[in-house]
Amino acid sequence: MSLVIQDVSKRFGNFTAVNNLSLTVEEGQMFGMLGANGAGKTTTFRMTLGLLTPSEGEITWKGKKLGYKNSSLVGYLPEERGLYPKLKVADQLHFFGRLRGMKKKEIRKEIEDWLEKFQISDYRNKAIEELSKGNQQKIQFIASVLHKPELLILDEPFSGLDPVNVNLLKDEVTKLKEAGTTIVFSSHRMEHVEELCEKLCIMHHGSPVVLGKLKDIKRSHKVKHIVIHADFETSFLKSVPGVIHYKETVDSTRIQVADETVAKQIFQQVAQKGFVNKFEVEEPTLNDIFIEKVGKASA
Ligand SMILES: Nc1ncnc2c1ncn2[C@@H]1O[C@H](COP(=O)(O)OP(=O)(O)OP(=O)(O)O)[C@@H](O)[C@H]1O
Numbered sequence: 431m432s433l434v435i436q437d438v439s440k441r442f443g444n445f446t447a448v449n450n451l452s453l454t455v456e457e458g459q460m461f462g463m464l465g466a467n468g469a470g471k472t473t474t475f476r477m478t479l480g481l482l483t484p485s486e487g488e489i490t491w492k493g494k495k496l497g498y499k500n501s502s503l504v505g506y507l508p509e510e511r512g513l514y515p516k517l518k519v520a521d522q523l524h525f526f527g528r529l530r531g532m533k534k535k536e537i538r539k540e541i542e543d544w545l546e547k548f549q550i551s552d553y554r555n556k557a558i559e560e561l562s563k564g565n566q567q568k569i570q571f572i573a574s575v576l577h578k579p580e581l582l583i584l585d586e587p588f589s590g591l592d593p594v595n596v597n598l599l600k601d602e603v604t605k606l607k608e609a610g611t612t613i614v615f616s617s618h619r620m621e622h623v624e625e626l627c628e629k630l631c632i633m634h635h636g637s638p639v640v641l642g643k644l645k646d647i648k649r650s651h652k653v654k655h656i657v658i659h660a661d662f663e664t665s666f667l668k669s670v671p672g673v674i675h676y677k678e679t680v681d682s683t684r685i686q687v688a689d690e691t692v693a694k695q696i697f698q699q700v701a702q703k704g705f706v707n708k709f710e711v712e713e714p715t716l717n718d719i720f721i722e723k724v725g726k727a728s729a
Contacts, residue, residue: 432457432612433478433581438487440473440636447473449636451487455614455629460607462623463616464716465633466724471616472509474633475583478614479506491581502530505579509586509616511570515559519545519569522558523576530577537576544572547602564591571599575606582606584615588622600626620716630716632723639723644716651714652689653722656696657682659708667696682708 433455440448448470455461463471476482478489480497489495496504513522520541527537545551548568558566567590575582587603588596603626607613617623623630624644632640640647653674658664664683668676672692677684687693693711700706 432492433461433489433614434491435474435478435489436487438474438477438484438489440470440477440482441485447636448477448484451633451636451638453631453638453641455612457492457612458607458610459612459629460603460627461612461614462627462630463614463633464618464620464623464630464720465616468635469633470636471633472585473636475506475585475614475616478583479504496581502577503580505574505577505582507571507574507582507584507587511566513558513566513570513573516557518555518557519550519561520554522569523573526573527576532577540576541572544576548572548598564595567591568595568599571602578611580612582611582613584613586617587615588617588619596622620720624716632720634724640719647719648713648716651719651722653714653718654687654690654693655712655714655718656685656687656693657708657710657712658685658700658706659683660700660704660706662704664700667699670696670699 435451435453438448438451439446451470451474463474465471473482477484478491478496480495491503494500517525523541524534524537527540532540541554542551545554550565550568553561553565558569561569571584571587574584584603587599591599600622603613603615627644629643630640630647631638659682664678665676667673667683667685670692672688672695673685674688675686685696687696690711697709700709
């Protein structure tokens, strides 16, 4: 295990922002942190980076605590973006590169490569304040990866980007992962985590309510959706015990059921009734899981 968060809590006065969190991220893995506003994601990142000290527990990267001394191992895209508005793009990135101990020549090369990748080479000599929000975000991202960190922590990397730029950033993040970088990112968009992460945590009021590999989480989620295309009336299925939600659309019936046993019962009943064009038990989406788990935890 490379990143180990062990029994970590963080209190601000009487308020507990993170409550007994334990998780691990393996080297080269992409890990997603989900949670409503105020769930404790940013606080967890800040503790991981050594910017905040946990009230309890410990966080280590390859067995060592992270902090000022080994900060070049980590790249961080903070939620509150921290660029200097008056500085030119190249000067800004140069400054971050020097902070991470890079050589001038290497910094120049990396800056040129990254500006090219994000199609913003023409902005090299513009002041940050002259750039659009999306382009400023790209610069902030470049600042976090310029020094080729082993561990990359991205707080809401996709917020404020248009769909084209979201894809551009996703591609670059994926390439970094393929090159071996361990990546942890937070997002409010389930589909980003679903697409990119093997492992994830859903935080709620500082505690993990879902944690594990995406595949396992989906498999173990009991509530299932069934889609039926049949050329006969299906409304009799509404009264089958274990049916949570029943909806007919123009060409299909969608049913939410409590678990797989109910799905099997529905299959048997439908098969006896007549010809079925399609009967499919869909995997739950991360959105379904989030709503169920976070909703339940709130209740
Ligand atoms: N320095 C601080 N002093 C007091 N309370 C704090 C401090 N930092 C964070 N908190 C509180 O801790 C809780 C968790 O905040 P955190 O920023 O970690 O949430 P988050 O999951 O990142 O939320 P968001 O999605 O809105 O960014 C919030 O209720 C916040 O107000």
